[in-house]
Amino acid sequence: MIRFDHVCVSYPDAAEPALRAVDFTVPEGELCLLVGPSGVGKSTLLGAVSGLVPHFTGGTLHGRVTVAGRDTRTHRPRELADVVGTVGQDPLAHFVTDTVEDELAYGMESLGLPSDVMRRRVEETLDLLGLAELRDRPIATLSGGQRQRVAIGSVLTVHPKVLVLDEPTSALDPAAAEEVLAVLQRLVHDLGTTVLLAEHRLERVVQYADQVVLLPGPGVPPVAGDPAGIMAVSPVFPPVVGLGRLAGWSPLPLSVRDARRAARPLRERLADRGPVPVVPPQKTAPVAEVSGLSVRRGRIEALHGVELTVRAGETVALMGRNGAGKSTLLGTLTGLHEPARGTVRVGGAVPHRTAPRELVRRVGLVPQEPRDLLYADTVAAECLAADQDAGAAPGACRALVTELLPGVPDQTHPRDLSEGQRLALALAVVLTARPPLLLLDEPTRGLDYAAKSRLVTRLRALAADGHAIVLATHDVELAAELAHRVVVLADGEVVADGRTAEVVVSSPAFAPQVAKVLQPGPWLTVPQVAAALADEARA
Known part of the structure; x- marks a missing residue:
């Protein structure tokens, strides 16, 4: 054909x-x-x-x-x-x-x-x-x-x-x-x-x-x-294949079902141990506070009675079906939507009443459509503008682009980049200002596994440096690897809010592949399993 x-x-x-x-x-x-x-x-x-x-x-x-x-x-x-x-x-x-x-x-x-x-x-x-x-x-x-x-x-x-x-x-x-x-x-x-x-x-x-x-x-x-x-x-390969490579399974499984059939010996080896727990920051100051929030978009009540507090150094994954209100919540935190009821504060400011030049120093948003942030004719011009807008040292944005997106020439037009490459460029533009609160809407859309790994490394470093991160995502593997907490929205309401391992493992829809293969064990990612096997080999 x-x-x-x-x-x-x-x-x-x-x-x-x-x-x-x-x-x-x-x-x-x-x-x-x-x-x-x-x-x-x-x-x-x-x-x-x-x-x-x-x-x-x-x-x-x-x-x-x-x-x-x-x-x-x-x-x-x-x-x-x-x-x-x-x-x-x-x-x-x-x-x-x-x-x-x-x-x-x-x-x-x-x-x-x-x-x-x-x-x-x-x-x-x-x-x-x-x-x-x-x-x-x-x-x-x-x-x-x-x-x-x-x-x-x-x-x-x-x-x-x-x-x-x-x-x-x-x-x-x-x-x-x-x-x-x-x-x-x-x-x-x-x-x-x-x-x-x-x-x-x-x-x-x-x-x-x-x-x-x-x-x-x-x-x-x-x-x-x-x-x-x-x-x-x-x-590039999915987690279930990575687990199969790590365990030496042959033939390599391509589905959770096939991997579970091969995984019994591995589950037995890991039965008496667990991964190093991801500890969320304790008692840090709130960066964003949402209380009783309701937002209407036309005839639709997109959010209803939402309660959410995000603290410095914390990474929160917003999850839920399409249309659940994730993007609306991020937009409200950046002042794009005015609450119908309730309150929203970011760094002590009310977003929809704060001037954009002031708000950008408190919160940065990378939207689903990264081209919305990109206006210049070349990558170099985007980076120069980002440095000037953020008051950063010359070359700060370009250094971030090189870290997230190696090998892209300065003179490349943003429209000639792939979807994933444009996303990385938009992320570098927002990160240049180093906002205390970073919001990401579908940040791994169009990213391969290597680019996603670089993104995770960068976001972990930002969280360790005290930045609060909220990401709306359907990528359950990203949430398992990066988030301290998972908040699940359904029809504009919060239906779950807890530690990542507790929320995703209990959900058939949001559980990552490794959790499905190795249940009832507490494992979420291939690196967690690799670290446990390495410790076993050294013992």
């Missing part, structure tokens, strides 16, 4: 080709997973399937890409629209209408499908993706995860033969991600749809893949093969 024949993609002034010697085939009715570190060309490869590369992006494509027998060199994207459905990393860039139902119907209208067919497919897609309650909602009022589902649904209604998805679960809560992946499985197995997707959260998808294509690094030819074989050599 999809065939790459010796494909190379290069852009003017680039030191290396974006893709080199790409040569693989995806048969009809298979799910092919594209993996690799950030910035190695995954989005470029996906764009070559839909014809966006090179017809829209420019550059030069050598070799041949065919989809359902159509050569993408001679067929422009509009001539492939009935065969290939594409959802990029940024759902907002995908939308052309104002409401959910109109967006689901738009692609079919463009292809001139009969109205009765359109109506039936819209209803089917609303049910498939759990969007029925949102059908009349303006897209502008949806959460990031809800927008992601609408973007996927707008492609599904066309019934394409090939689905191309770039980070399809990155903004989804665990339950919504499972729903989307179940739909993809149904399309592959029941309808023979071919799916090619790139995803950094491999713990969610690798067990469903028929084939994995690994892009090891810039300009390095990809390697294609069966999932277990590729995961054995891949520089």
